[in-house]
Amino acid sequence: MSNQGEKKGVGAIDFFCIGFGAIVGVGWAVSINGWMTSCGGPVPAGIGYIVALVMMLPIALCYCELVPMLPVAGGGMAFAYRAFNDKIAVLSGWAAFGAFVAIIPWEAIQITDVLGYLIPGLKAGNPLYQVMGSDIYLTTIIIGTICSLLLFALNMRGLAAAAFVQKILCFILVGAAIIGAVASLVGGNASNWQPLYDVTNPAIYGDPAEGLKAVSHSSMAGGIFAILASAPFFLAGFETIPQGVEEAGGEVSSVGKTVVLSVALACIFYAILLFCFGFAWPWQEFAGMERPAAATMFKFLFPGTAGLVLYWLITIGAIAGLFTTWNGFFMASANLLMSMARGRVMPKVFAQQNKNGIPVPGLIVCLVLSLIGPFLGANMIDSITCFSAAAFVLSWAITCWSLIRLRKTEPSLNRPYKIPGGLAMAGFAAIVSTVVLICMFIPASPFYVGAQAVKMFFGWLVIGLILYLASSGQRKGMSLADLKHGVFAHMEEN
Numbered sequence: 001m002s003n004q005g006e007k008k009g010v011g012a013i014d015f016f017c018i019g020f021g022a023i024v025g026v027g028w029a030v031s032i033n034g035w036m037t038s039c040g041g042p043v044p045a046g047i048g049y050i051v052a053l054v055m056m057l058p059i060a061l062c063y064c065e066l067v068p069m070l071p072v073a074g075g076g077m078a079f080a081y082r083a084f085n086d087k088i089a090v091l092s093g094w095a096a097f098g099a100f101v102a103i104i105p106w107e108a109i110q111i112t113d114v115l116g117y118l119i120p121g122l123k124a125g126n127p128l129y130q131v132m133g134s135d136i137y138l139t140t141i142i143i144g145t146i147c148s149l150l151l152f153a154l155n156m157r158g159l160a161a162a163a164f165v166q167k168i169l170c171f172i173l174v175g176a177a178i179i180g181a182v183a184s185l186v187g188g189n190a191s192n193w194q195p196l197y198d199v200t201n202p203a204i205y206g207d208p209a210e211g212l213k214a215v216s217h218s219s220m221a222g223g224i225f226a227i228l229a230s231a232p233f234f235l236a237g238f239e240t241i242p243q244g245v246e247e248a249g250g251e252v253s254s255v256g257k258t259v260v261l262s263v264a265l266a267c268i269f270y271a272i273l274l275f276c277f278g279f280a281w282p283w284q285e286f287a288g289m290e291r292p293a294a295a296t297m298f299k300f301l302f303p304g305t306a307g308l309v310l311y312w313l314i315t316i317g318a319i320a321g322l323f324t325t326w327n328g329f330f331m332a333s334a335n336l337l338m339s340m341a342r343g344r345v346m347p348k349v350f351a352q353q354n355k356n357g358i359p360v361p362g363l364i365v366c367l368v369l370s371l372i373g374p375f376l377g378a379n380m381i382d383s384i385t386c387f388s389a390a391a392f393v394l395s396w397a398i399t400c401w402s403l404i405r406l407r408k409t410e411p412s413l414n415r416p417y418k419i420p421g422g423l424a425m426a427g428f429a430a431i432v433s434t435v436v437l438i439c440m441f442i443p444a445s446p447f448y449v450g451a452q453a454v455k456m457f458f459g460w461l462v463i464g465l466i467l468y469l470a471s472s473g474q475r476k477g478m479s480l481a482d483l484k485h486g487v488f489a490h491m492e493e494n
Helices: 004-008 012-023 032-039 042-069 076-083 086-118 138-155 159-187 220-229 231-235 252-280 293-301 305-342 360-375 378-409 422-439 451-470 480-493
Strands: 129-131 134-136
Touching: 012 159, 012 252, 012 305, 032 042, 032 220, 032 252, 032 293, 042 220, 042 231, 042 252, 042 378, 042 422, 076 086, 076 305, 076 378, 076 480, 086 138, 086 305, 086 360, 086 378, 086 451, 086 480, 134 378, 138 159, 138 305, 138 360, 159 252, 159 293, 159 305, 220 231, 231 252, 231 378, 252 293, 293 305, 305 360, 305 480, 378 422, 378 451
Parallel strands: none
Antiparallel strands: 129 134
């Protein structure tokens, strides 16, 4: 895919920063009070992420075995192709691609929204128009466009260049979060966690009879599980690692292990920040703070220069996190589209690469989607988040079932790493992810993603079906073995 010199520049640490940075983006700074609100407090939300860790680790372990076993771009799509056929592969790949590309405009929306709060003048004057009640300004469109073009230019230089920038940004966001956590413990009090669970405060939830911010749970346990409606979105990002594994240098099995490490640390990271920020300030007041909420809180916690310094440190960390996610999914989305085109389940034009191995057509698609973001507005964020979460879970479930099938159909495949617990662990991951997926579409479930996200999810699948059928001519006359060779040719050549 690329020259050997570039491969040597992308190792396990780089892949960890790609994965962890893609997972832990801007959400911890701008959405953390929303997590408290949706779960009924910081304590159930924090415990919820520990529960999410129990759910996610087995799934990550499945990737940990599959990535070094099948080191090709495509991730879950490639795994499903090997285990099943092109139909299951396109379902997994298209779901993952939808989840990936939803994050790209999501980040473009966030950068314009966050900067709009930091620099009020950016949103001065009359808006150009509104989307779902959100004002859209020319200045924010320009900023989002410039950022999108810069990320496109960075990723056109290849994974090594993107990984170098990712490492720097990753250190900034982690450093800012650690400072924020320590400052919260210094200035906070355990009484700020009280009430441990509450969804009745009208200042936060309004009157459920009028449909204002009503939640689908009424107990602490329900609040804990409620985080799973959005957690897959905020824990997604480890899939960026298998999308770039063709660029890995050194021991590929170590790259697979970074998947597990990035997921585990991300869950712990979120849980710690929820407990710490809830400890810092009465959470029901924190829930109503203007964005970026985490940074704003410190201006109240430490009035004066100290609070202002912390405000800017957290804000800089949030912006760094925003770009780590945006950057991580940019190349991952392009590589996934390239892999689907290699398997002829998407138009083969997207399989093209330049002389440096860069999937240029896929990157152009990502650029276009990124440019759409600033035109949509912040009120689209919740629907995009829940749609992406459901799409990720579908892809994860198929990946787990793929591992189970490959253990049975191809037991002789070289497996540099085998997950502890074997088929039992993989079965647990497959069943849990499948159950969570089903619950996401049941309105009475605390996992329910909402009517708008459900429409987006099934609409996206219909689009994928149309493109798959439109690509049938490319598959005509080709055997399943030939189609699989297109996906795994890179592995077979090495």
